[in-house]
Amino acid sequence: xxxxxxxxxxxxxxxxxxxxxxxxxxxxxxxxxxxxxxxxxxxxxxxxxxxxxxxxxxxxxxxxxxxxxxxxxxxxxxxxxxxxxxxxxxxxxxxxxxxxxxxxxxxxxxxxxxxxxxxxxxxxxxxxxxxxxxxxxxxxxxxxxxxxxxxxxxxxxxxxxxxxxxxxxxxxxxxxxxxxxxxxxxxxxxxxxxxxxxxxxxxxxxxxxxxxxxxxxxxxxxxxxxxxxxxxxxxxxxxxxxxxxxxxxxxxxxxxxxxx
Amino acid sequence: xxxxxxxxxxxxxxxxxxxxxxxxxxxxxxxxxxxxxxxxxxxxxxxxxxxxxxxxxxxxxxxxxxxxxxxxxxxxxxxxxxxxxxxxxxxxxxxxxxxxxxxxxxxxxxxxxxxxxxxxxxxxxxxxxxxxxxxxxxxxxxxxxxxxxxxxxxxxxxxxxxxxxxxxxxxxxxxxxxxxxxxxxxxxxxxxxxxxxxxxxxxxxxxxxxxxxxxxxxxxxxxxxxxxxxxxxxxxxxxxxxxxxxxxxxxxxxxxxxxxxxxxxxxxxxxxxx
Numbered sequence: 330x331x332x333x334x335x336x337x338x339x340x341x342x343x344x345x346x347x348x349x350x351x352x353x354x355x356x357x358x359x360x361x362x363x364x365x366x367x368x369x370x371x372x373x374x375x376x377x378x379x380x381x382x383x384x385x386x387x388x389x390x391x392x393x394x395x396x397x398x399x400x401x402x403x404x405x406x407x408x409x410x411x412x413x414x415x416x417x418x419x420x421x422x423x424x425x426x427x428x429x430x431x432x433x434x435x436x437x438x439x440x441x442x443x444x445x446x447x448x449x450x451x452x453x454x455x456x457x458x459x460x461x462x463x464x465x466x467x468x469x470x471x472x473x474x475x476x477x478x479x480x481x482x483x484x485x486x487x488x489x490x491x492x493x494x495x496x497x498x499x500x501x502x503x504x505x506x507x508x509x510x511x512x513x514x515x516x517x518x519x520x521x522x523x524x525x526x527x528x529x530x531x532x533x534x535x536x537x538x539x540x541x542x543x544x545x546x547x548x549x550x551x552x553x554x555x556x557x558x559x560x561x562x563x564x565x566x567x568x569x570x571x572x573x574x575x576x577x578x579x580x581x582x583x584x585x586x587x588x589x
Numbered sequence: 590x591x592x593x594x595x596x597x598x599x600x601x602x603x604x605x606x607x608x609x610x611x612x613x614x615x616x617x618x619x620x621x622x623x624x625x626x627x628x629x630x631x632x633x634x635x636x637x638x639x640x641x642x643x644x645x646x647x648x649x650x651x652x653x654x655x656x657x658x659x660x661x662x663x664x665x666x667x668x669x670x671x672x673x674x675x676x677x678x679x680x681x682x683x684x685x686x687x688x689x690x691x692x693x694x695x696x697x698x699x700x701x702x703x704x705x706x707x708x709x710x711x712x713x714x715x716x717x718x719x720x721x722x723x724x725x726x727x728x729x730x731x732x733x734x735x736x737x738x739x740x741x742x743x744x745x746x747x748x749x750x751x752x753x754x755x756x757x758x759x760x761x762x763x764x765x766x767x768x769x770x771x772x773x774x775x776x777x778x779x780x781x782x783x784x785x786x787x788x789x790x791x792x793x794x795x796x797x798x799x800x801x802x803x804x805x806x807x808x809x810x811x812x813x814x815x816x817x818x819x820x821x822x823x824x825x826x827x828x829x830x831x832x833x834x835x836x837x838x839x840x841x842x843x844x845x846x847x848x849x850x851x852x853x854x855x856x857x858x859x860x861x862x863x
Contacts, residue, residue, distance in 0.1 A: 454692070458685070459683065461651060462681065462683040464678040464703075465707075466675075
């Protein structure tokens with residue numbers, strides 16, 4: 330019984346300690362953002378690897394999600410003879426929720442895990458330690474540009490996801506199922522509000538970007554420098570990012586769209 | 590090679606006083622005190638797991654001792670600010686066992702890395718400096734290769750070029766001879782010796798390769814169980830009366846360091862299984 334209690338206490342302490350370390354890490358990264366802005370070439374390279382290289386999976390997923398939305402929306406709206414509202418339905422679902430959330434989840438799987446593995450391996454192969462011995466702060470030189478790149482990429486990827494999704498909905502709704510093209514676009518235009526829908530969606534994806542990159546980079550930086558440690562860190566990144574994104578999404582939706 | 594008096598007479602660059610350090614419950618250093626002198630090659634020898642690499646990390650300020658002091662040029666590594674520590678590190682080179690080259694850039698860029706980070710030199714001068722250092726380690730022709738294309742020995746030589754590119758006052762070598770073929774080993778031995786003499790460096794070598802270390806070190810500390818158990822010039826070490834040192838230098842399997850990991854008595858252990 331006492332052993333069990335001690336175990337629980339130790340686990341609790343470990344969690345608090347890890348939270349503290351990740352907070353300090355985050356502060357360090359924020360301090361490094363200035364350098365990442367000044368030496369923007371470093372950041373650009375990372376935007377290529379986390380953003381540009383994620384484009385294909387984001388665009389293809391966006392297309393399919395949009396097509397499914399078009400199909401489901403049409404089937405249900407048709408019961409009430411409200412097919413012309415399909416445009417609003419597809420656009421609002423994507424811009425407010427699915428765009429940022431699904432992009433975040435895909436980003437965690439595609440780019441977040443890669444970041445963790447990369448940083449973890451740099452730690453394992455002593456590259457981070459050698460940098461420190463060369464008087465170069467790895468948090469500024471390696472971590473901060475990747476963090477900034479992630480935050481820049483995430484809203485752009487989410488925007489691309491939503492845009493491709495809206496086209497997907499158009500192909501299915503208008504192209505296959507015969508919804509009127511004019512009402513698809515005009516209803517969308519009239520009912521999607523720039524500040525309350527699009528800006529809020531962008532804010533969401535920026536928040537997800539911060540959470541996701543923070544988790545990915547911290548897990549890599551804090552990984553136990555062995556093959557097993559890095560693999561465990563990569564798994565943790567994907568699981569924790571997904572949970573963080575879904576939980577944050579609920580909180581943000583409650584704040585943004587509930588009119589309390 | 591210098592004799593002991595000559596060694597003692599030169600200025601100490603690194604002073605370690607009564608230093609304690611542990612990892613978890615494992616005590617690695619229990620009151621270690623020693624001096625590393627300017628302009629000399631100082632070797633640290635001892636069995637695997639005695640914390641030789643840890644010692645280098647403590648000197649470089651990457652780890653903090655539990656108690657005691659590590660001073661470089663009279664500055665306490667753990668008491669100075671982070672920026673002064675970084676200033677100090679710019680004048681220290683460290684050669685990691687694996688080389689620890691940055692894997693996403695080629696040999697040239699690896700050697701140029703400290704220059705690009707710490708200086709604003711024009712590209713032409715960076716090029717000249719990098720080629721000079723690569724020439725010194727004999728790899729000027731390999732400058733376009735990526736680290737993954739290098740053999741272990743080549744990677745270590747590139748890392749050596751990188752360590753000396755800022756013209757440091759001191760280089761720390763972590764197991765520089767481990768896992769190399771005889772030719773490469775000979776090359777590294779010659780390089781360390783040459784660099785020390787030509788550039789007027791202070792070198793610290795951590796190794797358990799007896800012959801190579803004895804052949805280039807001016808002074809050697811033998812470390813075991815968290816303490817210096819013997820120190821002296823290679824000549825005096827060879828004639829040491831300590832059984833431990835003799836076992837270590839000659840590689841006898843059994844002696845003061847037992848062959849067997851502590852266990853129950855053999856016959857009893859065998860019988861216990863019945």
